[in-house]
Amino acid sequence: RGTDGGAVMAAGLVLLTLGALLCALGGASAAGPKISTSPETEHGNEGDAIELICKCNGYPPVTKWTWFKMADQGPQPILNGTDGRLFISSNDSRTVLRIIPLNLEKDPGNYVCNATNQLGEGSAVVNLRVRSRLAALWPFLGIVAEVLVLVTVIFIYEKRRKPSEIPDDDDGGSAPLKGNTANNKDKNVRQRNAN
Numbered sequence: 001r002g003t004d005g006g007a008v009m010a011a012g013l014v015l016l017t018l019g020a021l022l023c024a025l026g027g028a029s030a031a032g033p034k035i036s037t038s039p040e041t042e043h044g045n046e047g048d049a050i051e052l053i054c055k056c057n058g059y060p061p062v063t064k065w066t067w068f069k070m071a072d073q074g075p076q077p078i079l080n081g082t083d084g085r086l087f088i089s090s091n092d093s094r095t096v097l098r099i100i101p102l103n104l105e106k107d108p109g110n111y112v113c114n115a116t117n118q119l120g121e122g123s124a125v126v127n128l129r130v131r132s133r134l135a136a137l138w139p140f141l142g143i144v145a146e147v148l149v150l151v152t153v154i155f156i157y158e159k160r161r162k163p164s165e166i167p168d169d170d171d172g173g174s175a176p177l178k179g180n181t182a183n184n185k186d187k188n189v190r191q192r193n194a195n
Helices: 002-025 137-160
Strands: 040-043 050-055 064-071 076-077 086-090 094-099 110-119 120-131
Touching: 040 050, 050 110, 050 120, 064 086, 064 094, 086 110
Parallel strands: 040 120
Antiparallel strands: 050 094, 064 076, 064 110, 086 094, 110 120
């Protein structure tokens, strides 16, 4: 029994090693790590914290992760603690770039995570979009302005309307008027029937 268990374990180890080698080689050709991001575009609000994540679930494991921000001058390397706001944490299967707090002026753009293993390099791009804290306020202010303009136009129209355009029987749905009464000295005064 001891030798059979050892033979099965050795055969399993050979199969595991062979499977890892085939996975690493991608069949017949060698290639660097395949990097994935999820999502490819991140949205954040100014002043909040955000995490940009890259993953590699392959063999051999990643030995080195690096982050870059794409700029007009080319890729700018990001080091852990840059500006006291950018922090990187990595292991052999993923890397996280944490930005605290987001800056509307500096942070939007494309970030590249680069992974290196024994077979080569691979990279992926994450697009970061930063919204102003006041972004939700602008649609509300637009609606308020539209309502104010509409009310002003209606008010001006009603004020400029000629008295001849107002119907004489425009009593707003009131009850029929009383006939002549002894106390009614002015004929232009309307009174309601008590009935």
